[in-house]
Amino acid sequence: MISGTILPPLFKVDNEKIVRRHIYAIALSMFFATHEEQYNHNDADKFINQKGYLEFIEWINTQPDRLKEMLRRSIPDIDNLHRRIGIDDFSWIEEFSGNEGVFTQLINEYENNIANFEKLIKQFKKENDLNKANRCAQKLQHYKSNKLIDFLARGNILPRYGFPVNTVELQQNSTANNVSKLRLSRDLQIAIAEYAPSSEVVADGRLYTSRYIKKSAIGKDKQDWYTGYIGVFNNPECKTVNYSITPITSDGIRCSSCGKKLTKIDFYESIEPRSGFVVERQDKDVPMTRQEKNYRSEDYYIGNTAAKTIDKHKYLFNSIEVQVESTTNDSLMVKSNKYFYVCPLCGYAVAEDENIGDKEKEAKKQMRTGALKVNTIEAHESLFGKYDCNCKELVRRSLHHEFKTDVAKISFKCDTSNYNTMVSVMYAILNAMANDLNIERRDIKACLSAHIVGRVLDLSIIVYDSVPGGAGHSRRLVTQDGKMLHSIFMSALRSLQACNCDPSCYNCLRSYENQKIHDLLDRKLAIDFLKQFVGEVETVDVTAIPEVDL
Numbered sequence: 001m002i003s004g005t006i007l008p009p010l011f012k013v014d015n016e017k018i019v020r021r022h023i024y025a026i027a028l029s030m031f032f033a034t035h036e037e038q039y040n041h042n043d044a045d046k047f048i049n050q051k052g053y054l055e056f057i058e059w060i061n062t063q064p065d066r067l068k069e070m071l072r073r074s075i076p077d078i079d080n081l082h083r084r085i086g087i088d089d090f091s092w093i094e095e096f097s098g099n100e101g102v103f104t105q106l107i108n109e110y111e112n113n114i115a116n117f118e119k120l121i122k123q124f125k126k127e128n129d130l131n132k133a134n135r136c137a138q139k140l141q142h143y144k145s146n147k148l149i150d151f152l153a154r155g156n157i158l159p160r161y162g163f164p165v166n167t168v169e170l171q172q173n174s175t176a177n178n179v180s181k182l183r184l185s186r187d188l189q190i191a192i193a194e195y196a197p198s199s200e201v202v203a204d205g206r207l208y209t210s211r212y213i214k215k216s217a218i219g220k221d222k223q224d225w226y227t228g229y230i231g232v233f234n235n236p237e238c239k240t241v242n243y244s245i246t247p248i249t250s251d252g253i254r255c256s257s258c259g260k261k262l263t264k265i266d267f268y269e270s271i272e273p274r275s276g277f278v279v280e281r282q283d284k285d286v287p288m289t290r291q292e293k294n295y296r297s298e299d300y301y302i303g304n305t306a307a308k309t310i311d312k313h314k315y316l317f318n319s320i321e322v323q324v325e326s327t328t329n330d331s332l333m334v335k336s337n338k339y340f341y342v343c344p345l346c347g348y349a350v351a352e353d354e355n356i357g358d359k360e361k362e363a364k365k366q367m368r369t370g371a372l373k374v375n376t377i378e379a380h381e382s383l384f385g386k387y388d389c390n391c392k393e394l395v396r397r398s399l400h401h402e403f404k405t406d407v408a409k410i411s412f413k414c415d416t417s418n419y420n421t422m423v424s425v426m427y428a429i430l431n432a433m434a435n436d437l438n439i440e441r442r443d444i445k446a447c448l449s450a451h452i453v454g455r456v457l458d459l460s461i462i463v464y465d466s467v468p469g470g471a472g473h474s475r476r477l478v479t480q481d482g483k484m485l486h487s488i489f490m491s492a493l494r495s496l497q498a499c500n501c502d503p504s505c506y507n508c509l510r511s512y513e514n515q516k517i518h519d520l521l522d523r524k525l526a527i528d529f530l531k532q533f534v535g536e537v538e539t540v541d542v543t544a545i546p547e548v549d550l
């Protein structure tokens with residue numbers, strides 16, 4: 001920032017992905033203006049659960065002239081954008097509600113999840129396990145309770161810059177004596193680490209400690225958390241993270257990587273804290289030392305069967321095959337690295353590494369051995385007042401956030417089993433993309449996806465847009481001739497070779513973002529891997545060679 005060149009702000013008003021969301025927003029706005037009963041004060045029940053969207057699709061299929069005129073006036077026709085999007089002939093409708101349209105995929109995924117919940121409820125009732133059936137029915141009710149704008153924005157139908165649906169607050173405790181107008185908000189991807197229970201935050205000259213996980217409203221008198229189930233197969237060769245929005249039955253599911261069976265014992269329940277967090281009632285003086293509690297999170301690619309493939313190509317670099325696939329509305333998850341012990345009544349929570357009193361050493365020992373519930377926790381102060389909560393039992397949970405965005409999957413037909421090598425290559429590619437394609441570095445991220453191929457660990461690089469819903473950055477890697485990917489590889493290689501550090505530094509691979517793995521990043525390992533791709537690139541017919549297992 002001080003000695004470098006600062007480029008002027010750049011706005012691409014012809015970004016097709018963003019323009020399409022504005023088209024959908026204009027069409028929905030015009031429809032709701034004349035069909036107010038479908039909007040129903042932003043309650044999604046009428047439009048989504050009762051299938052009011054069918055009337056909307058029928059309406060846009062009539063191709064209203066006033067809608068076309070509104071779109072023509074609202075969207076600049078740069079480089080024949082109107083023709084490319086299909087404004088005049090309404091061909092944009094196919095991208096919205098066709099068999100593979102974004103809205104069709106969103107509804108299919110939503111209704112499939114509801115069907116799975118209903119199937120589980122019937123199964124639990126058949127097994128005469130009414131407690132699980134009632135709990136599953138409560139989760140289904142919560143899953144179907146949505147705000148319409150939030151639902152459409154999360155599904156990447158509406159533009160999200162004006163709708164901060166993934167922003168949560170660390171709120172002051174309403175029972176505190178010195179409540180101020182302090183507003184602390186973060187995107188949920190960041191809040192899972194920075195605002196997690198036991199985290200300490202300095203604001204307005206005071207030290208606040210996060211302590212409660214807020215529940216979301218289900219109905220007038222009911223509240224609960226949005227939850228999911230996270231599992232890792234207990235196999236030293238396979239550490240793939242599996243995710244399910246519905247509870248795991250006794251039948252179990254197959255690992256998405258190695259295909260081996262995971263049982264419900266392999267899964268634990270995780271909270272998606274969409275309503276944010278609340279601090280302790282008593283704030284503190286700011287110490288002269290750095291605040292103690294600071295937790296981390298990690299990103300995982302979990303995939304989405306409803307994700308739409310935009311492009312898929314294979315290339316040969318010196319006889320080494322590389323496959324790149326671009327998808328939209330693909331699923332990733334950010335998960336806390338720590339577990340928390342949470343009160344199911346008021347949301348009081350402590351981190352697994354927090355010192356919560358000598359009387360609880362035996363309880364913490366049980367926690368470390370994997371006990372899901374601990375009955376020896378001392379009474380805690382309720383979120384709702386200065387009295388002790390009636391609950392004496394905390395449950396073990398992690399925190400997570402599932403989100404959808406644009407993804408580019410890079411898979412190599414060579415040895416990718418060394419984690420240090422591949423994570424170093426990953427950050428070298430990200431830095432090269434940001435520099436060469438004029439992308440804000442914070443707008444693109446990546447993670448590694450582990451798979452077992454022939455009993456050998458195979459690590460793929462997953463590049464994704466961190467911009468909510470995706471902005472098309474990652475898909476720029478995927479071109480028919482492969483020259484863009486090759487150019488990024490070579491740019492990353494030159495940048496690494498220009499540095500003289502050992503093993504890495506802030507000029508080549510290190511950053512604030514990856515500081516927790518600085519000791520793993522190795523410039524020389526990344527150079528040796530990228531050298532394999534020096535030379536010409538050849539395209540390969542994707543139908544001629546069996547697909548690489550991604």
